[in-house]
Amino acid sequence: MESIQATKQRFGIIGNDPKLNRAVEKAIQVAPTDISVLVTGESGVGKESIPKIIHSLSHRKHGKYIAVNCGAIPEGTIDSELFGHEKGSFTGATAARSGYFEVADGGTIFLDEVGELPLPTQVRLLRVLENGEFLKVGSSAAQKTDVRIVAATNVKMADAIQKGKFREDLYYRLSTVEINLPPLRERRDDIHLLFRKFAADFAQKYKMPTIRLTDQATDLLLKYRWSGNIRQLRNVAEQISVLEQNREISYDTLKHYLPDMGSNLPAVVNSKKAESDFSSEREILYKVLFDMKRDVNDLKKLTLELMKTGNAAKVKEEQSSLINKIYSEESDAEEELASIIEEENNDDDADVEVFSIPENASDSRKDKYEYAEDIEEEENLSLQQKELELIKKSLEKYNGKRKDAADELGISERTLYRKIKQYDL
Numbered sequence: 001m002e003s004i005q006a007t008k009q010r011f012g013i014i015g016n017d018p019k020l021n022r023a024v025e026k027a028i029q030v031a032p033t034d035i036s037v038l039v040t041g042e043s044g045v046g047k048e049s050i051p052k053i054i055h056s057l058s059h060r061k062h063g064k065y066i067a068v069n070c071g072a073i074p075e076g077t078i079d080s081e082l083f084g085h086e087k088g089s090f091t092g093a094t095a096a097r098s099g100y101f102e103v104a105d106g107g108t109i110f111l112d113e114v115g116e117l118p119l120p121t122q123v124r125l126l127r128v129l130e131n132g133e134f135l136k137v138g139s140s141a142a143q144k145t146d147v148r149i150v151a152a153t154n155v156k157m158a159d160a161i162q163k164g165k166f167r168e169d170l171y172y173r174l175s176t177v178e179i180n181l182p183p184l185r186e187r188r189d190d191i192h193l194l195f196r197k198f199a200a201d202f203a204q205k206y207k208m209p210t211i212r213l214t215d216q217a218t219d220l221l222l223k224y225r226w227s228g229n230i231r232q233l234r235n236v237a238e239q240i241s242v243l244e245q246n247r248e249i250s251y252d253t254l255k256h257y258l259p260d261m262g263s264n265l266p267a268v269v270n271s272k273k274a275e276s277d278f279s280s281e282r283e284i285l286y287k288v289l290f291d292m293k294r295d296v297n298d299l300k301k302l303t304l305e306l307m308k309t310g311n312a313a314k315v316k317e318e319q320s321s322l323i324n325k326i327y328s329e330e331s332d333a334e335e336e337l338a339s340i341i342e343e344e345n346n347d348d349d350a351d352v353e354v355f356s357i358p359e360n361a362s363d364s365r366k367d368k369y370e371y372a373e374d375i376e377e378e379e380n381l382s383l384q385q386k387e388l389e390l391i392k393k394s395l396e397k398y399n400g401k402r403k404d405a406a407d408e409l410g411i412s413e414r415t416l417y418r419k420i421k422q423y424d425l
């Protein structure tokens with residue numbers, strides 16, 4: 001059996017914490033079997049290495065390894081992606097398509113963020129796990145496949161089960177063996193080691209001298225909560241490596257790179273601060289407005305683009321779908337506004353007037369076109385910036401709990417998930 005040290009080296013895993021070593025050891029032990037494995041641990045702890053270890057040390061190593069991010073695939077297409085579909089099974093299915101479970105026959109599928117799977121997909125997955133059978137979307141003929149599943153999640157599955165969002169039977173089937181990766185703050189001895197490794201890597205990458213921390217800065221590094229775990233540590237090491245002229249990093253300099261340090265340090269818990277930071281529904285309302293503005297921009301671009309090609313029918317069709325979208329966002333804004341007005345009865349702020357919608361719809365449409373003319377390209381960037389800030393704030397407020405943050409932002413968890421990936425948060 002390959003040794004723990006050799007495996008860590010092969011997969012670039014840094015650290016000597018006993019819990020980390022145990023996780024790697026478990027992966028080595030289960031690799032030769034076909035047992036389903038569930039990898040658990042907070043975001044950024046390094047879960048993605050485990051299924052790779054398992055696949056590479058198994059008899060399936062010459063078969064396919066497919067990693068699927070269950071949270072990033074839209075609900076409408078996930079069944080078809082995983083299990084394939086027959087021609088004509090839904091609008092747009094112009095040809096039959098093989099899904100991952102067919103393609104990975106004889107190999108391994110890594111189902112990352114498995115907690116995000118919609119319930120109907122969970123039913124299909126349970127069936128494959130139980131008897132190796134699946135149905136393509138739109139087909140009634142069961143197909144056989146021989147796939148080993150490794151799944152991963154950074155959410156508390158017990159909560160998801162309790163809320164009826166995840167099937168308990170599937171959970172047990174997936175987690176025959178659970179491999180847990182500890183958060184970085186429980187692996188204090190590895191923190192400095194990892195930091196030095198990342199600092200050396202980035203020094204080489206950017207052809208600059210390696211940064212080093214003063215003793216006080218090192219203390220801070222070890223005390224910090226690292227809620228984004230190794231991913232966050234790596235990002236901080238990269239930012240400092242690129243931005244700091246003075247390569248000796250003091251306490252104050254490091255502190256500057258650790259977001260929300262006050263509430264991130266274990267000793268200080270200040271939830272009030274987080275609340276006042278996120279200034280209420282008004283920001284959500286702005287967000288709705290920003291989305292609308294962006295759509296108007298899209299509409300403008302589309303109009304110009306398609307007018308050039310002279311395809312009038314297509315122009316009209318796409319325009320009306322975008323206009324419908326804008327109107328539905330307007331009504332979102334209106335609802336949001338109504339609830340804010342209700343809550344802030346005495347607040348006569350003039351800025352809310354901006355959102356009142358004229359009686360005459362066609363006039364309002366005309367206004368939008370004129371308005372669109374005034375929007376500069378760079379405004380898009382600042383809107384994105386605003387959206388990014390809002391998402392960051394709400395994630396910080398809820399300590400990274402996507403469900404709560406999504407609720408507050410008034411978007412679905414799935415959309416939030418995609419935004420997190422988009423902005424690489």
Ligand SMILES: Nc1ncnc2c1ncn2[C@@H]1O[C@H](COP(=O)(O)OP(=O)(O)OP(=O)(O)O)[C@@H](O)[C@H]1O
Nearest residue numbers: 012013014042043044045046047048049154230231
């Ligand atoms: N022990 C480690 N040594 C070196 N690099 C590591 C280690 N653990 C994680 N990393 C690096 O940290 C980053 C985050 O790891 P990974 O993508 O596996 O996180 P994750 O647990 O899958 O998080 P999420 O739940 O957010 O997907 C990656 O760039 C990975 O290479």
Ligand SMILES: [Mg+2]
Nearest residue numbers: 044047048112
């Ligand atoms: Mg991951």
